[in-house]
Amino acid sequence: MSTTGTNRSCTLASRPVGMSKAENFSSGDAAIEAPGDGQFRVKISHISIDPAMRGWITDGPSYIPPVQIGEVMRAGAIGVIEASNNPKFPEGAAVTGMFGVQQYAISDGATCNLVDLSLAPAERWLGGLGMPGMTAYFGTMDILKPKEGETMVVSAASGAVGALVGQIGRLHGARVVGIAGGPEKCAYVVDELGFDACIDYKNDDVNAGLKEHAPKRVDMYFESVGGDIGNTVFGHMNTFGRVAVCGLIAGYNATSPEGLGYNPLAQRSMLVNRLKVQGFIVFDFASRYGEGAKAMVGWMAEGKLKMKEDVRGGGVDAFPDVLNELYTGGNFGKLVLAV
Amino acid sequence: MSTTGTNRSCTLASRPVGMSKAENFSSGDAAIEAPGDGQFRVKISHISIDPAMRGWITDGPSYIPPVQIGEVMRAGAIGVIEASNNPKFPEGAAVTGMFGVQQYAISDGATCNLVDLSLAPAERWLGGLGMPGMTAYFGTMDILKPKEGETMVVSAASGAVGALVGQIGRLHGARVVGIAGGPEKCAYVVDELGFDACIDYKNDDVNAGLKEHAPKRVDMYFESVGGDIGNTVFGHMNTFGRVAVCGLIAGYNATSPEGLGYNPLAQRSMLVNRLKVQGFIVFDFASRYGEGAKAMVGWMAEGKLKMKEDVRGGGVDAFPDVLNELYTGGNFGKLVLAV
Numbered sequence: 001m002s003t004t005g006t007n008r009s010c011t012l013a014s015r016p017v018g019m020s021k022a023e024n025f026s027s028g029d030a031a032i033e034a035p036g037d038g039q040f041r042v043k044i045s046h047i048s049i050d051p052a053m054r055g056w057i058t059d060g061p062s063y064i065p066p067v068q069i070g071e072v073m074r075a076g077a078i079g080v081i082e083a084s085n086n087p088k089f090p091e092g093a094a095v096t097g098m099f100g101v102q103q104y105a106i107s108d109g110a111t112c113n114l115v116d117l118s119l120a121p122a123e124r125w126l127g128g129l130g131m132p133g134m135t136a137y138f139g140t141m142d143i144l145k146p147k148e149g150e151t152m153v154v155s156a157a158s159g160a161v162g163a164l165v166g167q168i169g170r171l172h173g174a175r176v177v178g179i180a181g182g183p184e185k186c187a188y189v190v191d192e193l194g195f196d197a198c199i200d201y202k203n204d205d206v207n208a209g210l211k212e213h214a215p216k217r218v219d220m221y222f223e224s225v226g227g228d229i230g231n232t233v234f235g236h237m238n239t240f241g242r243v244a245v246c247g248l249i250a251g252y253n254a255t256s257p258e259g260l261g262y263n264p265l266a267q268r269s270m271l272v273n274r275l276k277v278q279g280f281i282v283f284d285f286a287s288r289y290g291e292g293a294k295a296m297v298g299w300m301a302e303g304k305l306k307m308k309e310d311v312r313g314g315g316v317d318a319f320p321d322v323l324n325e326l327y328t329g330g331n332f333g334k335l336v337l338a339v
Numbered sequence: 340m341s342t343t344g345t346n347r348s349c350t351l352a353s354r355p356v357g358m359s360k361a362e363n364f365s366s367g368d369a370a371i372e373a374p375g376d377g378q379f380r381v382k383i384s385h386i387s388i389d390p391a392m393r394g395w396i397t398d399g400p401s402y403i404p405p406v407q408i409g410e411v412m413r414a415g416a417i418g419v420i421e422a423s424n425n426p427k428f429p430e431g432a433a434v435t436g437m438f439g440v441q442q443y444a445i446s447d448g449a450t451c452n453l454v455d456l457s458l459a460p461a462e463r464w465l466g467g468l469g470m471p472g473m474t475a476y477f478g479t480m481d482i483l484k485p486k487e488g489e490t491m492v493v494s495a496a497s498g499a500v501g502a503l504v505g506q507i508g509r510l511h512g513a514r515v516v517g518i519a520g521g522p523e524k525c526a527y528v529v530d531e532l533g534f535d536a537c538i539d540y541k542n543d544d545v546n547a548g549l550k551e552h553a554p555k556r557v558d559m560y561f562e563s564v565g566g567d568i569g570n571t572v573f574g575h576m577n578t579f580g581r582v583a584v585c586g587l588i589a590g591y592n593a594t595s596p597e598g599l600g601y602n603p604l605a606q607r608s609m610l611v612n613r614l615k616v617q618g619f620i621v622f623d624f625a626s627r628y629g630e631g632a633k634a635m636v637g638w639m640a641e642g643k644l645k646m647k648e649d650v651r652g653g654g655v656d657a658f659p660d661v662l663n664e665l666y667t668g669g670n671f672g673k674l675v676l677a678v
Contacts, residue, residue, distance in 0.1 A: 055611075062611050063578075226606060239402075245610045248603075260603065264587075267565060267600040271584045271618040272394075272401050279610040 007032045009072045009102035010319045012057055019327055020057065022320040025073065032104050039108050040084035040091075044099055046311070048076040048126040049322055049335040051224070051249050063281050072100040073319065076131055078115070078122045079105075079339075089114065096125055101319050103339055111286075119297070127160050127334035128307035129296060135246060135282040136164035137292040139222060142285070143244040143278050148173035150219035153210070153233050157198055158185040160334035161246060164296075165222045166195045167305050174220065177213045179206060179229060181329045188332070193306055201229055202329075210236045217241075226250045227260050234266035237273045245279040249327065308333030315339050346371045348411045348441030349658045351396055358666055359396065361659040364412065371443050379423035381434055381444050385650070387415040387465040388661055388674040390563070390588050402620050412440040412658065415470055417454070417461045418678075428453065435464055440658045442678055450625075458636070466499050466673035467646035468635060474585060474621040475503035476631040478561060481624070482583040482617050487512035489558035492549070492572050496537055497524040499673030500585060503635075504561045505534045506644050513559065516552045518545060518568060520668045527671070532645055540568055541668075549575045556580075565589045566599050573605035576612045584618040588666065647672030654678050 006029040013026040035041045056074050059066050067074050077099035084091050089109050097112035099105035115125045127133065139161075146152060152169040156162040157178025166176040166189070178189040178198035186198035199209030206229055210218070217238040223230055227250025237243070250260070262270075270277055285292070299305040310333040312322050318337060325331045345368040352365040374380045395413050398405050406413050416438035423430050428448050436451035438444035454464045466472065478500075485491060491508040495501040496517025505515040505528070517528040517537035525537040538548030545568055549557070556577040562569055566589025576582070589599070601609075609616055624631070638644040649672040651661050657676060664670045 063613075226603075248606060248610055261606040262601040264565075264600040267587060270616060271587055271620075274402075274618045274620055274623060275616075277609060277614075277616040279613045281610075281613060284613060 005032050006030065007102055007104040008316045009100065010316045011072050012067045012069055014069065015057060015059055020054065020320065020323060024057070025320045027317045033106050035083055035085050035106055038086050039106050040081050040086050040089045040095075042077075042079040042095055042097070042099060042105050042107065043082045044077045044079035044103055044105060044339050046078050046122050046126055047099075047101055047316075047319070047337040047339060048078075048131065049312075049319075049326060049331075049337055050076065050131065051247050051326055053323060054249075054327070063283070072102055074098060075101045076126060077101075077105070077339075078125050078130075094122065094125075096130060101316055101337075103316060113289075120300075123309040123311050123334070123336040123338075124307055126336055127309050128164055128300070128305065129293060131282055132160035132334055133164060133296050133307075134285060134289055134292045136161045136168060137296055138282065138285040138288070139244040139246050139280060140165050140168045143280060144169070144220040144222065144242050146172040146174045146220060149175075151175045151177065151214050151216055151238075152220040152222070153177050153179065153214060153218045153236075154195075154222045155179045155229055155233070156224040156247075156249070157189045157193075157195065158332060159224065162222065162224060163189070163193055163308065163333070164305065167193055168299075169220070170194055170196075171299065171304055175214075175216075177210070177218075179209075179225075179233075185332060188308075192308075206232045207235070220244075222246060224249060226262075231260070231263045231266045234262065234269045234275075237269050237275055239273050241273055241275050243275055243277040245277060309336050310334060311336045311338050313338050344371050345369065346441055346443040347655045348439065349655045350411050351406045351408055353408065354396060354398055359393065359659065359662060363396070364659045366656045372445050374422055374424050374445055377425050378445050378447050379420050379425050379428045379430075379434075381416075381418040381436070381438060381446060382421045383416045383418035383438055383442055383444060383678050385417050385461050385465055386438075386440055386655075386658070386676040386678060387417075387470065388651075388658075388665060388670075388676055389415065389470070390586050390665055392662060393588075393666070402622070413437060414440045415465060416440075416444070416678075417464050417469075418444075433461065433464075435469060440655055440676075442655060452628075459639075462648040462650050462673070462675045462677075463646060465675055466648050467503055467639070467644065468632060470621055471499035471673055472503060472635050472646075473624060473628055473631045475500045475507060476635055477621065477624040477627070478583040478585050478619060479504050479507045482619060483508070483559040483561065483581050485511040485513045485559060488514075490514045490516065490553050490555055490577075491559040491561070492516050492518065492553065492557045492575075493534075493561045494518045494568055494572070495563040495586075495588070496528045496532075496534065497671060498563065501561065501563060502528070502532055502647065502672070503644065506532055507638075508559070509533055509535075510638065510643055514553075514555075516549070516557075518548075518564075518572075524671060527647075531647075545571045546574070559583075561585060563588060565601075570599070570602045570605045573601065573608045573614075576608050576614055578612050580612055580614050582614055582616040584616060648675050649673060650675045650677050652677050 158180040189198040197213035224247040226248035528537040536552035563586040565587035
């Protein structure tokens with residue numbers, strides 16, 4: 001087990017105000033470490049780029065402590081074990097975990113999962129069969145609880161999570177309307193993923209689109225964005241509707257408590273329509289990932305779930321730029337950085 | 340059965356912009372009608388003044404159609420039946436129903452309930468044993484689901500509903516912190532109702548008060564106000580907290596979709612703290628009022644639930660002024676207009 005060579009990593013250099021910039025991160029090289037007792041070393045092949053990352057670098061109370069200045073940037077990743085002192089994680093096995101934005105990681109295996117690269121390529125284990133897949137599965141099945149004949153609206157519909165949420169809704173007999181940015185993404189959502197309709201928020205009026213495509217109003221809303229789009233959907237909710245709050249990407253880069261939350265009309269809709277609005281974090285369902293993965297693999301095998309990844313090159317140094325693609329809507333499918 | 344004399348009523352003259360004014364209503368006299376087949380006539384003694392009234396006179400989609408211009412103002416009321424062609428509602432019986440702001444009403448008995456004035460005075464059947472009581476019971480038991488040792492915050496704590504919510508929370512072993520306007524109301528909430536603490540939002544900083552009185556943060560929030568107070572409480576919610584949205588009185592008189600809804604920090608709390616925020620309307624629980632009334636009467640008989648009414652005179656003509664007392668916080672206990 002070789003420990004020569006270097007491990008290039010991307011660390012947090014300063015806390016961003018508003019959108020993160022290249023200068024908020026710093027790349028550097030360190031020696032490749034040897035695993036200690038009960039540990040293994042993984043050579044990382046792909047790093048997951050997720051909307052939650054913006055929250056992880058904000059200093060404030062959240063569901064996990066923020067990344068500290070000088071610390072390797074937190075990230076889910078996948079790679080192959082090349083040295084191990086842990087019999088549960090043998091050399092040569094593929095493994096996912098929170099390995100960070102770097103080329104090599106040392107782990108004791110906590111919150112790691114061995115995966116089978118013969119069932120799906122590495123990048124998919126960070127997408128539809130990884131954290132985004134579990135987010136979609138539990139947010140849809142446990143919070144939205146789709147019923148035959150109901151109408152579901154999915155924001156960020158061409159994204160890693162949204163694409164799956166809508167397909168799971170369709171599997172359960174719901175009418176599914178996506179919201180995505182640009183004609184190419186909307187065409188993909190309808191033609192490839194099989195949504196009933198998709199509203200292009202960059203070119204069309206979302207309110208008018210909902211009137212047209214959700215004529216029986218909206219029973220389920222998968223909220224990933226907040227902002228104007230969120231407020232507009234709240235204006236179309238049906239009595240006893242459910243809203244799964246998975247993300248609020250429109251507000252992640254906001255610099256003040258003022259600005260757009262849920263406006264008075266959205267707030268009033270919660271009351272008048274007796275909505276159930278529930279925030280969730282995928283980690284809350286960690287004990288049930290097995291159930292989720294089994295269902296998702298089954299639907300994928302039956303051809304009922306399509307998954308798309310957007311793999312970018314450039315390695316660890318490209319991380320800051322690739323992260324910003326998420327917030328400008330530049331990605332198309334689950335965003336993954338190849339190391 | 341006499342049908343001589345007149346029935347004075349208060350009708351909606353125009354739709355208010357912002358807070359309702361005297362000129363939005365009009366009083367007048369009409370002949371007292373005789374009940375038709377299956378109907379009865381009730382001589383109204385007390386009219387319930389409720390926060391929901393502001394919504395009932397707004398023209399827009401809501402859970403019930405708005406009161407029309409020229410129509411008698413909608414209101415819950417209580418009185419004694421003085422003429423009846425309906426054997427289920429005999430002469431001499433006391434009855435509650437949506438009888439409107441007037442001296443006499445004709446009804447077929449739909450959504451009416453016979454009540455026993457020997458158990459409690461008439462005004463209480465519009466309060467703790469009426470709609471506010473059912474609102475408190477189902478909002479607390481079905482949505483907040485209090486658990487021993489948890490912390491509950493109740494806005495409008497000295498109001499008809501809030502006073503009961505907090506007492507029901509205490510009954511179940513929760514630490515209960517009220518929010519009310521002025522030292523007199525706060526003293527009442529703590530000294531008479533037995534809340535653990537009460538924050539005077541008119542004189543004290545609510546944020547500082549919550550830090551002091553809810554040191555383990557807030558597991559349950561009974562939301563009746565929205566606005567700044569609502570947003571401040573959201574900043575103190577605990578992981579997996581529940582919010583019952585019963586009213587948003589701070590916004591009822593708002594004239595635009597701009598202004599204060601749930602601000603970005605409150606919105607983010609829903610996600611990060613995995614809150615369950617649920618709107619409800621007491622009418623949704625109509626089939627279970629028997630269960631609620633039985634529990635409330637039981638707790639009242641055991642001395643565990645105190646109820647207070649604020650009965651105003653002036654009759655039908657005083658309705659517009661008494662209604663505005665609700666929005667300026669001028670009432671103290673369940674507001675009732677004596678006819």
